[in-house]
Amino acid sequence: MSLYDEASLIITPNAYKEDKLYSVKPTDGSSDLTWTRASTKTRVNADGLVQSIGADIPPIDYTGGGCPSILVEPQKTNLLNYSEDFNNASWIKSLQSITYNQPDPFGTSNAALCTFTNLSTSRIAKVSSIVAGNTYTLSAWIKGVNVTEFRFLLAANQIVFVTNQIVNGDWVRVSATVTATTTGNYQQSPARAYNTNGESFYIWGAQLEVGSSATSYIPTVASTVTRVADVGTLTTPVGVTEITETFDGGTTNVITSIPVTYQLPNGRIKQVVMI
Numbered sequence: 001m002s003l004y005d006e007a008s009l010i011i012t013p014n015a016y017k018e019d020k021l022y023s024v025k026p027t028d029g030s031s032d033l034t035w036t037r038a039s040t041k042t043r044v045n046a047d048g049l050v051q052s053i054g055a056d057i058p059p060i061d062y063t064g065g066g067c068p069s070i071l072v073e074p075q076k077t078n079l080l081n082y083s084e085d086f087n088n089a090s091w092i093k094s095l096q097s098i099t100y101n102q103p104d105p106f107g108t109s110n111a112a113l114c115t116f117t118n119l120s121t122s123r124i125a126k127v128s129s130i131v132a133g134n135t136y137t138l139s140a141w142i143k144g145v146n147v148t149e150f151r152f153l154l155a156a157n158q159i160v161f162v163t164n165q166i167v168n169g170d171w172v173r174v175s176a177t178v179t180a181t182t183t184g185n186y187q188q189s190p191a192r193a194y195n196t197n198g199e200s201f202y203i204w205g206a207q208l209e210v211g212s213s214a215t216s217y218i219p220t221v222a223s224t225v226t227r228v229a230d231v232g233t234l235t236t237p238v239g240v241t242e243i244t245e246t247f248d249g250g251t252t253n254v255i256t257s258i259p260v261t262y263q264l265p266n267g268r269i270k271q272v273v274m275i
Contacts, residue, residue: 003273008237011264011272013060013068021058021070021232033058033232033264041227042217043071050105050141050205050217059216059230061268069248069268070232071216077226078218079128079208080188084110085221086203092125092187096198104204105141105171111204113145114191122193123153128208130155132183139175139207139214140190144168145200152176153189173205175214232264237274246271 004010009031010024021033035058043061045051046068053059061071082088087100096117104111116122130136138154145168151158157178190206193199205217218227236243236258243255248268264272 007273007275008240009234009272009274011070012270013070016058016060018054019056023234031234031237033234036231037228039226039228041073041230042219048105049107051107052219058232061216063268064248067270069270070264071268072230072232072264072266073215073227074266075226075229076209076211076215076218077224078220079210079224080126080206081220081223082126083206083218083220084204086112086124090126092123092127094119094122095124096122098124102202104202106204111141111143111202113200113202115198115200116193118197119193123187123189124191124203125153125187125189126206127185128188130180130182130184130186132180134210135177135179135212137175137177137207137209137211137214138188138190139173139205139217141171141173141202141204142191143171143202145202147199147201150174150201151189151192153187153192154178155180155186155188156182171202171204173214177212230264230266234262236260236262240274242275244271244273244275245269246273 012024014024015022019035021035023031036056038055040052041059042050042052043059044063046062059071060068062068082090096115099113101109102111102113103109138152154176155178188208191203218225240258245253
C-alpha cells in the first residue's frame with residue numbers, strides 16, 4: 001500500500017487562495033488548512049525574487065531554489081527603519097562612493113551600489129537600541145562586484161564573513177546573530193570594510209530582529225514594522241493515530257498525541273501526513 005493510499009490527510013506546498021491552503025488528500029475541501037495572518041509578508045517566489053503577499057495568503061516560499069516550502073513564522077519586528085532607503089540621513093555612511101536607485105531582488109530599484117575606501121572604518125550603519133540578554137539577528141541582501149572579505153558589526157560584537165559567503169555576481173542574503181551583553185544604543189552595520197581598497201557591492205533590505213535567525217524580510221520606511229504570526233489550522237480527521245511533519249532538509253517530527261485541532265509548526269514545511 002502506498003503512502004497516499006494509507007494516509008487520511010496529506011499537506012504539501014500546494015494550491016492555495018486567500019485564507020486557505022488546499023490539502024493534497026482529501027480533495028473534497030473537508031480538510032483544507034485555514035490560514036490567517038493579519039499582515040502582509042514577503043516570500044521568495046519561483047523566479048528567485050522577493051515578493052510581497054497579502055494578509056491571510058499562505059506563504060509558499062522558494063528560498064534556495066527547487067521545490068518550495070510552506071514558510072510558517074512567528075511574529076517578528078524589523079527594528080531598522082528605512083530598510084531600503086540608504087540615502088536617508090539616519091544611515092551613517094563612510095564610503096568612497098554610493099549610488100542609489102539600483103536594481104534589487106524585489107524587482108524594483110531600491111538597492112545601493114557602494115565602494116569602500118582602504119579604511120577599516122568604512123561602513124554603512126544605523127544606531128539602534130539593544131537590550132542586554134536579548135539575541136539579535138542582523139541581515140541584508142548583498143551582491144558583490146569584486147569583494148574579497150566582508151564584515152557585519154552587530155551590538156558591539158564583530159562577526160566576520162569571508163569570501164565564500166559572499167558570491168560575486170549573485171544576490172545573497174547574509175546574516176549575523178549575537179546575544180547582547182549590555183543595554184544601550186549601538187551602531188548596527190550590515191556593511192563594513194575589512195582591509196579593502198576600492199571594492200564594490202550592492203546592498204538592499206536591511207533587517208534587525210530579536211531571535212536566533214533571519215526571518216522573511218520586513219520592509220520599513222519611517223518606523224519599525226511588525227509582521228504578525230502565520231497560523232494554519234484544520235480539524236484533525238477522526239481516526240488519525242499519527243502525524244508526521246517533514247521539514248526542509250529532511251528532518252521530521254512525529255506526533256502521536258493527536259490534537260482535535262492541528263496547527264502547523266513554525267519552520268519550512270515540506271509535507272504533513274496524517275495516518
